[in-house]
Amino acid sequence: MKSNRLFEILMLLLDKRKVTSTELAKKFEVSVRTIYRDVEALSSAGIPIYTTTGKNGGIHLMDNYVLDKSVISNQEQDDILFAIQSLGTVPNLSRNDIYNKLSVLFSPNIKNQESNWLEVDFSGWHSSSNKETELFLQLKKAITTQRVIQLQYISDIGVESTRTVDPLRLLFKYKDWYLYGYCKIRRDFRLFKLFRINHCEILPQKADSYNRIPKPYINDYINQEALIHMELLFNIRAAGKVYENFNHQLIYREDENQLRVSGKLEKNHWFLSLLLSFGPDVFVEKPLSIREDLIKLHMKAINHFLD
Template structure:
């Protein structure tokens, strides 16, 4: 975005002191002509940026210039710091430096409102590393390639234009345009392997909303009725929240919609004998069949 380039250019010149137009053009990957046009726009906005000719010359901002925090309200200042704090979760050096500068400029203490750990309780995963790489790829509009494992354990090589990182339910996803499918797709970060940022760039705009518009994110679903033993309350309320009805004997009745795929079977079987499928009958039959197959494996 142009506005983001203007903002970065001001801070870059404040930090470096002076840079040539070709250096700025290379940094932002635009033409020298565009840089001079940006300088004119910044000057018109009241920022004292100027260019000097000859050896040792370049583009600079007057030494006494400071970014006026008065152009932003107190609420806007806090919102900016909170947004940057969210990005800082992935330990990005540029973001930390910018956050420090703005904290100083706004005379505010660090707004530590968010903390995320990408690893599980038992082991570290690839989620954080993938998040960092994809963040860089999205900011630079670069195409990525990776090996992706679907829910059946099958792997495919994907080339994707990364558009957004999104958190849905309990997992992080990449939303982007997949060249193999010729369509927009969601990719679970923990299923991405061998992620590489390519030199290719894309110009596809980033959508404002994705979950409300992307029907393909929603799996095929099925209406189910489950009866849990009261000892499973910690798991039941974690997953189903306000869909739980407590019966007279303390059992927990859940009527909900769940994915009609392997995830459903894995969840029910993970509850062992502490859950009973009441509806539909077809699901009861499949669970019963799987239970028989499991029991058969343990016969001596």
């Protein structure tokens, strides 16, 4: 309890530079004598704190003092500033203002260090609009005010539907932002990829409360029955895309010109579409059924252009 009080006293002094013992005693509900013992403890810890008497007297902190490793270590300061830099992933957050304020609060040497070594930007390479930011802020408002939302949502196979959702949280997973909430149509907790939301409307009714909310980021949604052992060969020129989409533990160097992906993978529409996107840079060695499915899909595409 005392350590917490010492830290709060230091924070007050950093903010106001001077307070009276009476003010502190009243705030922390202790005696003035206890406050003076706290001042001695802070001084013994190396904090440049001193007292003056008279009309304008009080407890002071030296003007040039900023919070340093006597309270928070250099490593902890670095970790905090790293976290602030990472907050740039959240739209409409004044990351630079927060970073500058904490840089001043921490050790003075930190202001001279390189502060722009990290930049995070999740906007699309081909997107020049602020639609994503507006949607993000709209969903944030719905979550914080606990309002039901109505979405126009496009599924992974292109089917558009209207969903009424109790929004619970925004989640960044792998390369995309998701909305996690309770879908009243499906009567279940669901993830909605933000890029697939065509329209969002905040409704006046209050969202329901849920005592037990399952975590959306546990990978327990894989259909174990659909897992098939596959042997896939990829041209080395597609290496970047291979490493982006497959578990690195399943990737092996076949030779100078090829990569092999070997292991159990889930066969579904998304997976077949992924393989199609590799064009001539993929060869399905096993199983033959996957190769036949790809041939059918390629022929369907050819016939589409010939019609």
